[in-house]
Amino acid sequence: MSSIKAIVDQKLILEKMEGKGGWTFARVPKTTANTGKSYGWKNLKGTVDGFKVECSLMPLNKEYWFMPVKAEIRKMVGKQAGDYIQVLLYAEIQELHTPEDFLLCLQDDPQAFEHYRKLPDDEKQKYIDWIFATVDEELQVQRMADAIDRLSRNEKLPKKVLSAGKPA
Known part of the structure; x- marks a missing residue:
């Protein structure tokens, strides 16, 4: 929308x-x-x-x-x-749409979920784009875990991660 x-x-x-x-x-x-x-x-x-x-x-x-x-x-x-x-x-x-599977994983970590919720939409979009830039489901799961770990520590995705398309 x-x-x-x-x-x-x-x-x-x-x-x-x-x-x-x-x-x-x-x-x-x-x-x-x-x-x-x-x-x-x-x-x-x-x-x-x-x-x-x-x-x-x-x-x-x-x-x-x-x-x-x-x-x-x-x-x-x-x-x-x-x-x-x-x-x-x-x-x-x-309007930003957070994929359901990522949202469910985020809700398992209240600290990560709260930090994600407070991010501006363009920062949220960076996480979503990075996670789902691959069709490999295993890599998507790995990226979700890495994203949740970073969010729970209140960290942004590094530029090298975004440009390389792989976890740091």
Whole structure:
């Protein structure tokens, strides 16, 4: 199940990077476009001056996301660098689903279950993705046990575990 949430609804100024072929973009304050993660691209849908768009935000600096605005969009809305555009962007928020077998195992360890319950959804998703990244049921069971052990000690999954796809 998913829900739609407006994360940006404001007037922003179009800017152009200097130099030949410089991008035209809008700075989106990170406080208005907080999707629960602090890194990477944000894929969104919405409108620019009423024109439907699908776009990606990427980090510009600590305060702003960089939203490229294609020439096609600028032409359709009759805007260029220096003009203001009305930006309305939505992120589709996926409801987290913890697989039943992992949930049952977690409930056997109250400390691990409580810690898991308090994690943000993106951290929970990392555990789920890592455990079920393999079709080998024995490896899934091993990963569940490792995850529960880490959760009971209030530890996060190390990046090397996530990137290698195997227990540390």
